[in-house]
Amino acid sequence: xxxxxxxxxxxxxxxxxxxxxxxxxLTVYEGEIFGFLGPNGAGKTTTxxxxxxxxxxxxxxxxxxGYDIIKESREVRRIAGMLPEGAGYYEDLTARQxxxxxxxxxxxPESEREKRIDELLEAVGLTKWANTKxxxxxxxxxxxxxxxxxxxxxxxxxFFDEPTIGLDPQGTKEVRDLMTQLNKEHGLTIxxxxxxxxxxxQTCHRVGIIRGGRLVAADTIENLSKNIAExxxxxxxxxxxxxxxxxxxxxxxxxxxxxxxxGEDNRLYVYMESDRSREVSETITKHxxxxxLMKPKEHSLEEIFLKYYEREA
Amino acid sequence: xxxxxxxCRKELADHLGSKRYIVLFALILVLSTLSAYxxxxxxxxxPQAGFIAVFSGARFGFSFTSLMVFFGPIIGLSLGFDAINKxxxxxxxxxLLSQPIYRxxxxxxxxxxxxxxxxxxxxxxxxxxxxxxxSILGFGPTLDDASRIILxxxxxxLYLAFWLALGLLYSTVTKKTSTSILMSVATWLFFSxxxxxxxxxxxxxxxxxxMPRDTSGGNIAKILRSPExxxxxxxxxxxxxxxxxxxxxxxxxxxxxxxxxxxxxRLGFIGPGGGRPFKSLELIEGLTASWPQITAIAAGLVIxxxxxxxxxxxxxIRPGG
Numbered sequence: 001x002x003x004x005x006x007x008x009x010x011x012x013x014x015x016x017x018x019x020x021x022x023x024x025x026l027t028v029y030e031g032e033i034f035g036f037l038g039p040n041g042a043g044k045t046t047t048x049x050x051x052x053x054x055x056x057x058x059x060x061x062x063x064x065x066g067y068d069i070i071k072e073s074r075e076v077r078r079i080a081g082m083l084p085e086g087a088g089y090y091e092d093l094t095a096r097q098x099x100x101x102x103x104x105x106x107x108x109p110e111s112e113r114e115k116r117i118d119e120l121l122e123a124v125g126l127t128k129w130a131n132t133k134x135x136x137x138x139x140x141x142x143x144x145x146x147x148x149x150x151x152x153x154x155x156x157x158x159f160f161d162e163p164t165i166g167l168d169p170q171g172t173k174e175v176r177d178l179m180t181q182l183n184k185e186h187g188l189t190i191x192x193x194x195x196x197x198x199x200x201x202q203t204c205h206r207v208g209i210i211r212g213g214r215l216v217a218a219d220t221i222e223n224l225s226k227n228i229a230e231x232x233x234x235x236x237x238x239x240x241x242x243x244x245x246x247x248x249x250x251x252x253x254x255x256x257x258x259x260x261x262x263g264e265d266n267r268l269y270v271y272m273e274s275d276r277s278r279e280v281s282e283t284i285t286k287h288x289x290x291x292x293l294m295k296p297k298e299h300s301l302e303e304i305f306l307k308y309y310e311r312e313a
Numbered sequence: 314x315x316x317x318x319x320x321c322r323k324e325l326a327d328h329l330g331s332k333r334y335i336v337l338f339a340l341i342l343v344l345s346t347l348s349a350y351x352x353x354x355x356x357x358x359x360p361q362a363g364f365i366a367v368f369s370g371a372r373f374g375f376s377f378t379s380l381m382v383f384f385g386p387i388i389g390l391s392l393g394f395d396a397i398n399k400x401x402x403x404x405x406x407x408x409l410l411s412q413p414i415y416r417x418x419x420x421x422x423x424x425x426x427x428x429x430x431x432x433x434x435x436x437x438x439x440x441x442x443x444x445x446x447x448s449i450l451g452f453g454p455t456l457d458d459a460s461r462i463i464l465x466x467x468x469x470x471l472y473l474a475f476w477l478a479l480g481l482l483y484s485t486v487t488k489k490t491s492t493s494i495l496m497s498v499a500t501w502l503f504f505s506x507x508x509x510x511x512x513x514x515x516x517x518x519x520x521x522x523x524m525p526r527d528t529s530g531g532n533i534a535k536i537l538r539s540p541e542x543x544x545x546x547x548x549x550x551x552x553x554x555x556x557x558x559x560x561x562x563x564x565x566x567x568x569x570x571x572x573x574x575x576x577x578x579r580l581g582f583i584g585p586g587g588g589r590p591f592k593s594l595e596l597i598e599g600l601t602a603s604w605p606q607i608t609a610i611a612a613g614l615v616i617x618x619x620x621x622x623x624x625x626x627x628x629x630i631r632p633g634g
Contacts, residue, residue, distance in 0.1 A: 015629075015631065045632035046631075046632055049407075049630055049631075049632070052410075052411050054407060054410050054411065054630040055629055055630050055631070074413050074414070074415065075413070077411060077412060077413040077414075078413040081411065082407075082411040084404065084407040084408065084411070085632070086404045087404050087405075087407065087408050088400070088402075088403035088404025088405040088406075088407075088408065089403075089405055089408070090327075090405055091403070092327075101319070101323050102408070102412060104319045104322075104323075105316060105319050105320075105409070105412040105413070105414055106412060106413060107315065107413075146408070149408065153412075153413075
């Protein structure tokens with residue numbers, strides 16, 4: 001059982017009368033990539049700012065790496081790094097100077113700092129631009145510099161807030177690959193806040209869905225998908241060469257099959273209470289039709305997401 | 314504290330490399346050297362004036378003090394007005410505050426760096442002025458002169474640091490640098506031009522100068538020499554002076570004159586050469602006389618800095634800046 005590394009207890013933040021985060025209870029385990037999913041304005045960024053000690057919770061508390069986010073926020077910032085949304089850099093300094101400043105603020109001794117800067121510039125592919133002023137950088141390059149700034153302190157936990165927003169597909173892929181690699185090779189726990197479902201599905205082990213400042217679900221995508229499907233139900237999608245009406249009648253007669261839905265292009269969706277895929281395919285073949293495609297229908301993250309939203313609403 | 318030193322080092326390097334600072338530094342240096350040259354020439358002709366007259370530049374009434382009265386606000390404000398809000402808009406502030414430092418290190422570091430840059434400017438300028446004057450005159454300041462110069466240097470740094478703190482306050486209360494730069498320029502204009510106009514207006518309202526209808530040549534001269542008229546002028550001057558004392562620049566001018574022991578120090582950039590630079594006050598007397606002004610400037614500095622400190626510590630970093 002992995003150890004919890006981030007735990008929040010009834011974490012709440014009001015901006016005036018507006019509830020940004022509402023009694024949030026959340027656990028993130030060591031070594032995982034946790035996807036924090038929600039639409040714009042759901043409270044994702046506010047949660048991150050509270051965890052890093054940049055803003056103070058109205059009530060509730062949390063621990064990050066065992067440190068209290070209010071009383072020991074400086075310790076939290078020692079072991080955790082954050083790449084905020086719209087992070088900025090010192091434009092008139094070079095990439096190396098920017099990294100060096102952040103390194104100094106983390107009390108990394110000079111010789112060690114230089115070594116780490118070289119390694120990191122290499123890792124994020126900025127070695128060639130090490131001595132170029134950041135004002136000349138593209139968004140993707142700045143984002144990679146930001147990741148390097150997060151990593152220079154060798155954090156146990158990294159918070160990334162919408163890290164691929166505004167990047168082109170190439171840049172997006174590079175950032176995602178980098179996150180996955182860091183997690184795999186260095187065991188870095190990553191807390192990824194995003195509203196991009198595909199991104200979360202691609203990279204995260206577990207997701208938490210936040211809505212109106214409340215956590216509505218937190219689990220692996222598989223489990224969320226299972227929970228969303230009505231109990232014991234499964235759907236299999238078939239594509240056949242031909243569909244005759246008596247085939248449908250015969251399929252419906254199979255014990256355990258609840259109903260059949262016809263789709264475009266000679267497709268059939270067979271809804272079953274228990275797994276009857278063998279009987280179903282035998283019946284189809286018996287009728288002289290050939291199965292071109294057969295696959296269990298999975299819930300896409302989008303469906304899961306929307307389902308959880310509807311359920312709450 | 315370690316955080317504050319790191320921030321200070323970085324900010325100081327930024328200042329020293331910034332066009333803004335270099336341009337202002339060069340301007341002050343050139344004008345001051347010129348005024349030192351004038352001062353030295355004056356001392357040559359008036360040997361009783363003493364070395365201190367270098368800083369009064371008596372010949373054209375354009376002295377280091379008057380330079381600082383006029384340019385001081387803009388030098389100090391320009392190093393502070395975008396210290397916080399620039400980083401807020403660019404997003405580097407949230408990156409900076411995600412590091413393991415206390416939040417006050419940021420504002421302390423920035424203030425220290427600004428003060429260091431201002432001190433460098435002041436010390437260099439006064440040093441070069443003294444050097445120029447010494448090479449022209451062939452003699453240096455006496456011990457008394459030297460102590461006055463040191464005290465005057467400290468006063469100038471304090472005065473510039475006040476404007477820096479005000480700029481820092483502006484950068485903390487406003488979100489955009491365009492707003493804080495406007496506030497800075499407005500402040501500068503107010504204290505260097507507007508307040509003198511207001512003071513003159515108020516004086517005119519309270520103590521109007523009434524001229525008799527009969528103004529034949531001889532009469533005017535008589536009136537101007539009459540004790541009543543002199544009393545009138547004195548009252549007007551005292552009203553103007555008291556209003557202008559709202560301005561830290563005016564206070565600085567007064568304190569500077571007292572410390573240097575020069576009477577007839579004047580406000581304003583270039584005026585007719587009316588300064589009569591002779592030592593009128595002993596060092597201790599001068600210091601005592603300037604104490605209220607020094608206290609007022611220091612109090613202003615502390616108020617501005619504490620206000621920006623408190624506001625910065627309470628600043629909410631919100632999503633989207």
